[in-house]
Amino acid sequence: MTDDPAEYLLFADRVHKTYPDGKVRALTGVSLGVRMGESVAITGPSGCGKSTLLNLLGALDRPDSGEVYFRGEPLSKRRDLDRFRARQIGFVFQSFFLLPTLTARENVQVPMFEGPPLSAHARAKKAESLLELVGMSGRAGHRPAQLSVGERQRVALARALANDPVLLLADEPTGNLDSENAARVLDLLATLRQDRKLALLVVTHSPDVALRADRVVRMKDGQVLLDGVAAAAVATRRESVSS
Numbered sequence: 001m002t003d004d005p006a007e008y009l010l011f012a013d014r015v016h017k018t019y020p021d022g023k024v025r026a027l028t029g030v031s032l033g034v035r036m037g038e039s040v041a042i043t044g045p046s047g048c049g050k051s052t053l054l055n056l057l058g059a060l061d062r063p064d065s066g067e068v069y070f071r072g073e074p075l076s077k078r079r080d081l082d083r084f085r086a087r088q089i090g091f092v093f094q095s096f097f098l099l100p101t102l103t104a105r106e107n108v109q110v111p112m113f114e115g116p117p118l119s120a121h122a123r124a125k126k127a128e129s130l131l132e133l134v135g136m137s138g139r140a141g142h143r144p145a146q147l148s149v150g151e152r153q154r155v156a157l158a159r160a161l162a163n164d165p166v167l168l169l170a171d172e173p174t175g176n177l178d179s180e181n182a183a184r185v186l187d188l189l190a191t192l193r194q195d196r197k198l199a200l201l202v203v204t205h206s207p208d209v210a211l212r213a214d215r216v217v218r219m220k221d222g223q224v225l226l227d228g229v230a231a232a233a234v235a236t237r238r239e240s241v242s243s
Ligand SMILES: Nc1ncnc2c1ncn2[C@@H]1O[C@H](COP(=O)(O)OP(=O)(O)OP(=O)(O)O)[C@@H](O)[C@H]1O
Pocket: 019, 020, 021, 022, 024, 025, 026, 044, 045, 046, 047, 048, 049, 050, 051, 052, 053
């Protein structure tokens, strides 16, 4: 990995994060880059700082020191972080955060209100085509409670694509799914990456997820321990042994 932010779509440069209440030093000088179209898996034991790093990379939180760059531009200088986030990054979480009173079709449209202006008709049409992409067009009128867990994650995936992001950030996207649904979501992510040239950064405990990534980053105690293709084999072997 080089340390020139301009070479990456997204680059964290020596970021530190301490949570004031618990005095936890969650990240102590982490550098990590994701290139256009690349998929990177972040693995490591519980509490090592994976989600904290994902939050900084997705501009959901700010580092105490260090910088995060998007296309070589520092995020700390941006005045439009909410808009930036909504338009460039799609988020997928373990608990899908779908709005319970909205249908699948309406949930997918929520981020579009922060995206480029679209008519109500265009929003609805786009939501339908995204639901079709994830195999959910038959359930567009259902609310989350009327969907299976796997179906909810697929709706959440469609929602993450609402503004045609260049990057998907996923925190344990298969964490709540059985193996069949997990495989389906992973297949979908792989197809989306290929068809839409999406970059993907995924936090995971799952060797199956890590094995599909171009690169695996192994973290420990708020630092990067291993970073690279070879790390994939090491990380997944260790995790299969320890789990
Ligand atoms: N909002 C917070 N306030 C205080 N401490 C926090 C907060 N969020 C996380 N932490 C602490 O920071 C450290 C890193 O947490 P983080 O969630 O980034 O780890 P993780 O590697 O994603 O863990 P897991 O695999 O269990 O999800 C942990 O010690 C955690 O307890």
